Amino acid sequence: xxQNFTYYNPTKIVFxxxxxxxxxxxxxxxxxxFLVYGGGSIKRNGVYEQVMRALDKYKIVExxxxxxxxxxxxxxxxxELGKSEKITFILGVGGGSVIDGIKFISAAMEFEGKxxxxxxxxxxxxxxxxxxxxxxxxxxxxxxxISNSVVSRAxxxxxxxxxxxxxxxxFAILDPQTTFSLPAEQTRNGIVDAFVHVTEQYLTYPVNAPxxxxxxxxxxxxxxxxxxxxxxxxDDYEARANVxxxxxxxxxxxxxxxxxxxxxxxxxxxxLTALYGLAHGQTLAIVHPALLKHQQESKSDKLCQYARRVxxxxxxxxxxLREKAIAKTEEFFQSLGMQTxxxxxxxxxxxxxxxxxxxxxxxxxxxxxxxxxxxxxxxxLRLCL
Amino acid sequence: xxQNFTYYNPTKIVFxxxxxxxxxxxxxxxxxxFLVYGGGSIKRNGVYEQVMRALDKYKIVExxxxxxxxxxxxxxxxxELGKSEKITFILGVGGGSVIDGIKFISAAMEFEGKxxxxxxxxxxxxxxxxxxxxxxxxxxxxxxxISNSVVSRAxxxxxxxxxxxxxxxxFAILDPQTTFSLPAEQTRNGIVDAFVHVTEQYLTYPVNAPxxxxxxxxxxxxxxxxxxxxxxxxDDYEARANVxxxxxxxxxxxxxxxxxxxxxxxxxxxxLTALYGLAHGQTLAIVHPALLKHQQESKSDKLCQYARRVxxxxxxxxxxLREKAIAKTEEFFQSLGMQTxxxxxxxxxxxxxxxxxxxxxxxxxxxxxxxxxxxxxxxxLRLCL
Numbered sequence: 001x002x003q004n005f006t007y008y009n010p011t012k013i014v015f016x017x018x019x020x021x022x023x024x025x026x027x028x029x030x031x032x033x034f035l036v037y038g039g040g041s042i043k044r045n046g047v048y049e050q051v052m053r054a055l056d057k058y059k060i061v062e063x064x065x066x067x068x069x070x071x072x073x074x075x076x077x078x079x080e081l082g083k084s085e086k087i088t089f090i091l092g093v094g095g096g097s098v099i100d101g102i103k104f105i106s107a108a109m110e111f112e113g114k115x116x117x118x119x120x121x122x123x124x125x126x127x128x129x130x131x132x133x134x135x136x137x138x139x140x141x142x143x144x145x146i147s148n149s150v151v152s153r154a155x156x157x158x159x160x161x162x163x164x165x166x167x168x169x170x171f172a173i174l175d176p177q178t179t180f181s182l183p184a185e186q187t188r189n190g191i192v193d194a195f196v197h198v199t200e201q202y203l204t205y206p207v208n209a210p211x212x213x214x215x216x217x218x219x220x221x222x223x224x225x226x227x228x229x230x231x232x233x234x235d236d237y238e239a240r241a242n243v244x245x246x247x248x249x250x251x252x253x254x255x256x257x258x259x260x261x262x263x264x265x266x267x268x269x270x271x272l273t274a275l276y277g278l279a280h281g282q283t284l285a286i287v288h289p290a291l292l293k294h295q296q297e298s299k300s301d302k303l304c305q306y307a308r309r310v311x312x313x314x315x316x317x318x319x320x321l322r323e324k325a326i327a328k329t330e331e332f333f334q335s336l337g338m339q340t341x342x343x344x345x346x347x348x349x350x351x352x353x354x355x356x357x358x359x360x361x362x363x364x365x366x367x368x369x370x371x372x373x374x375x376x377x378x379x380x381l382r383l384c385l
Numbered sequence: 386x387x388q389n390f391t392y393y394n395p396t397k398i399v400f401x402x403x404x405x406x407x408x409x410x411x412x413x414x415x416x417x418x419f420l421v422y423g424g425g426s427i428k429r430n431g432v433y434e435q436v437m438r439a440l441d442k443y444k445i446v447e448x449x450x451x452x453x454x455x456x457x458x459x460x461x462x463x464x465e466l467g468k469s470e471k472i473t474f475i476l477g478v479g480g481g482s483v484i485d486g487i488k489f490i491s492a493a494m495e496f497e498g499k500x501x502x503x504x505x506x507x508x509x510x511x512x513x514x515x516x517x518x519x520x521x522x523x524x525x526x527x528x529x530x531i532s533n534s535v536v537s538r539a540x541x542x543x544x545x546x547x548x549x550x551x552x553x554x555x556f557a558i559l560d561p562q563t564t565f566s567l568p569a570e571q572t573r574n575g576i577v578d579a580f581v582h583v584t585e586q587y588l589t590y591p592v593n594a595p596x597x598x599x600x601x602x603x604x605x606x607x608x609x610x611x612x613x614x615x616x617x618x619x620d621d622y623e624a625r626a627n628v629x630x631x632x633x634x635x636x637x638x639x640x641x642x643x644x645x646x647x648x649x650x651x652x653x654x655x656x657l658t659a660l661y662g663l664a665h666g667q668t669l670a671i672v673h674p675a676l677l678k679h680q681q682e683s684k685s686d687k688l689c690q691y692a693r694r695v696x697x698x699x700x701x702x703x704x705x706l707r708e709k710a711i712a713k714t715e716e717f718f719q720s721l722g723m724q725t726x727x728x729x730x731x732x733x734x735x736x737x738x739x740x741x742x743x744x745x746x747x748x749x750x751x752x753x754x755x756x757x758x759x760x761x762x763x764x765x766l767r768l769c770l
Contacts, residue, residue, distance in 0.1 A: 001622070001623055002623060002626050004402060004404060005398075007397070007398040007400070008395075009394070009395075010393075010395035012391065013391065013642075015389060015391070016389025016390060208627070209627070210606075210607045210627055211607045211627060212630075214603030214606060215603050215634075218602075226595065238387060241387050242387070242594070242596060245597075245642070245643075254639075257400070257630070258401070258630075
């Protein structure tokens, strides 16, 4: 049966061509703006200039250098600068890493506990946070319209998350044109990320939530249709727009309303990123097919529905139906140019024991049925080889 | 091409069994609550009691008697009472009429102009409004998660709307159990209302917005599947839950993002309600098939897509495809027990000229292509006979 749920998402989305100029309508003139971005791609593709033009009447303090999988140490430097400059609003310009990063900066700047790491490690509830907004330049993580944030820590090789309604972006500007200049690798990582965000919430077990199922299938079908277009033609505005909106809808809470969720692919993937520096999308393209193969009996009903409705596979035998759907998924990732095996990156089983042990320390059993323990994680990892 | 859009919806949805008890977490203890409801059905079905139990620590002022198609004169009485009692929060318990009503009360209580009717007639922008929340008992209008409100005025036989982000409900509690006791007539009016909310945003012309299209189809397919179940078994919790969530999703702004919208069926329907007192859903079931027949060439691409994806009609000839889809739509309404012709209510063409004249005075051309003028409205009305 459909579960009780709460849905709350106050982020204002401003979507479309040349929307960055609307920044000055979205941020009050009194704010001292903390402009936070990544490695500087926004200076090469003109986005930085558009932002600065829109904010020419504002006091701005800049912080650049947020890396992919934003690092705790980097973010803490931003926290210090933000405090000493007494900034009042944080504007992140970039992809999921920048936006996840500013959520942590926002929370840590107002954190009253001893160690801001506890926001992530102990999920200490927040009481206040600096307001924030963003200009999204990479559709993937869905961070622009959710209250979650994932932060990495190099010294302990950890990648942890926190969530608080206080760090919902006040607004997110989505101009598909900003994504024309993305490297192909980031484009395909983004498509896989959005796709797996959906399947983590959809490929579980049925609870008679037909609207949520179809809303999930809507995103998957659209990504399958539009994803290859943006790989072929990076400046196809309409395809870019459709992929961008899919990525936001994939992780804004809507399709997860009242349904069981998995997220095992993500937690195993985060370990691979923390240990080997693989991009998030790269880890998902490896782990997800392996997880589906391993869990195919437990996920049988939804995998069969997925096979029929998303991949149009006509087949009576449930086992064949599932297997074909999983194969189609893996082929789709490959068609975008993704690798789907650890060996493609020269990675072996050397850390499997470490990964499995660490994950079951955080939670004994993972997955929507809470039946994935250490043994199962090791089996899934072996299927990734 | 997909149009630029802004999407903002801060209403918190609390969905599921026995959720009314959460009211005390949603309204601050300091508030003086204005409890507003309709004709008293909530006293018969136990909802009133649940609300009062949840609010037993609050100061409450009650106002009952909001009628279907809430009347300006009634709402102005509530405004007076609310002001004299200095209420600080409005809680509406009921369906779309009650929730539309409290939005107007909220706006009018803080209105600083001379005549509150101007909120509706002149769309005077609001600067403040009393915060409000709701417990929904009738899935239909979608008022629980949108900033629109429609108010009727008996003396001038008008039915007008206003919209402001200030009147988004802070929260909406959706407990499907509250809908078990709905009369069959209200249940089917609600299903038709939700269905036509979707088609007004979907059956227009394509702009290459495949996600929005599929999100719309998701709601239609679910209503077609679950609607008949709630007619057959009024206490089927799961079907009631699915219909309820469909009705909210049908009109919360999401499926309308970046796509053209029609709403001609609604404005003609409002006239029939204002003149003859037909329920809103009853008017839509009559006007919508007529409008689709009249506009079938202009809407051909989307009607064919609708035929194939929603009704599974396999057919090459576009004209036949469209006609079959329109016939299926009308049959679906009839299968729920709806009448689909004016003559079923003993109504003739006596007011057609008046309706058409009044509508083109408000706007010269209606519809997503702005090509429906007086002549076309008269033709559509004749198809309603």
